[in-house]
Amino acid sequence: METQARYSLIGLFTLCVIAAAFALVYWLRGAGGFSERATYRVVFESPVTGVLPGSPVLFNGIAVGDVTKLHLNPDDPRQVIATLSLAPETPVRVDTQAGLVSQGLMGAPSIALRGGTPAAPRPSSTGGAPVLTADPAATQDVSEAAREALRRLDTLIADNAEPLHGILANLSTFSEALARNSSRLDRILEALERLGGGGPAKAPARIYDLSAPHAFPTLDKVASGQLTVPEPSALVLFDTQKILVRPQMEESLALDAQWSDSLPKLLQAKIIQSFENASYPQAVARPTEGLTADYQLLIDIRSFQVMLLPAPNADVEFSAKILAGDGRLVGSRIVHASVPVQATDAAAAAAGLNEAFSKAATELVLWVASLI
Incomplete structure (x- = not known):
């Protein structure tokens, strides 16, 4: 009985609190x-x-x-x-x-x-x-005001119903075209990424060097006078580091490989080394300020590439002129060398051009020594 009385008091107190809260809210x-x-x-x-x-x-x-x-x-x-x-x-x-x-x-x-x-x-x-x-x-x-706003909205939609229909039709056409070409989408995105300079890093191009010839026959006479070798002249086509291949007569392509320097600078250095390897008895060097030379060797590059027709071969050709210190032309010659290549990849092309250059450089050294 005492427990039930306590529960009754608690319930009555709770109801009073709730009623007071409602009264307070109503009053506020x-x-x-x-x-x-x-x-x-x-x-x-x-x-x-x-x-x-x-x-x-x-x-x-x-x-x-x-x-x-x-x-x-x-x-x-x-x-x-x-x-x-x-x-x-x-x-x-x-x-x-x-x-x-x-x-x-x-x-x-x-x-x-x-x-x-x-x-x-x-x-x-x-x-x-x-x-x-x-x-x-x-x-x-x-x-x-509400009706006027809705009226204006309805007028706007009615006036633009045809353009909106055209926009929705274009979106539908674009969506269908996108679905048809979904398989090509990845390739298109990759191409755009490469065009913008993105994408995976490209492997660096392989670099090749030329070797100056070392074996020379005994010179018929002892050359005299100092010789300078300026940087050879060349067309823009050959003024590059790229290794070139000519698939047909009027077309040249660049392989994914390059020389250690631009071709004119590289030939200048290797021709000077060739004279030094032949034990040229007098000084041979690049033209420098203060150096007075007895002779100048002028080189013009005509061909330095792999020709694919009629058969793959490394083709090297340049014209050479010897000028005396007084400007007199001592002699001129077309130096040409051709070596067959077994393949047209970068390594085979570089090896064939290196061999052809070695032959042409040997011929050039012997010819110059015979004239001066």
Whole structure:
């Protein structure tokens, strides 16, 4: 019995706390609260769709209170009476008008108070809360604004129906084309990535060098005079580091390999080394400032590539001219060497061109030594 009595007291206490909480909430949302509130009534002559108890009340755009009650006038069913609870310092006058405003196109409406002259008295009433004047077109303004916005949207869609249809048709066509070429999409993206400099890092090109010949026959006579070898001249085609292949007479291709230097500079260095390897008795060097030479060896590169027709062969050809110190032409000659190659890959092409150059350089050294 004592246990049941304790449970009854606990239940009664809980119900009292809940009732007190509801009473406090009702009191705070009503005309009371922590501060004094001013109560007004607004009579609307048309529906106030969307306005609910708790909806905000604005005065010149500033929130000053809220709606505490909405009810119909029992004597005139066309009228809706809204009870407002406002801050007491709100400057409401007898000529203040009430209306409805909407917070955006889809926002909930709220009651807006506006107007009122400073000299007008505050509203008063002997029978309940003072009544404010409602703008007759208040609810129509909100509804008309929404209808006008929807009307404009409908007009916009109607005017652009054909372009929108075309856009959707184009999107459908593009989607179908994309589906048909989905298997090629990865390759297209890879090609674009390579075009923009992306993609996996490309393996560096293999580099090859030329070898100056070492074995020379005994010179018929002892050469005299100092010899300089300027950098050979060449067409733009041969002024490169690329190893070239000519598949037909009017076409040259570059292999994925290169010489250790541009071809004119490389030939200049290797020709000088060839004279040195032949034990040329006098000085041979590049032209330098302050060096007075007895002779100049002028080289013009005509061919330095692998010819594929009629049979693969490494072809080296250049013209050579010997000028005396006074500008006199001592001699000129076309030096040509050709060596068959077994394959057209970079390694075989470099080996064949190196062998052909060795033959041409040997012929050049012997010819120059015989003239000077």
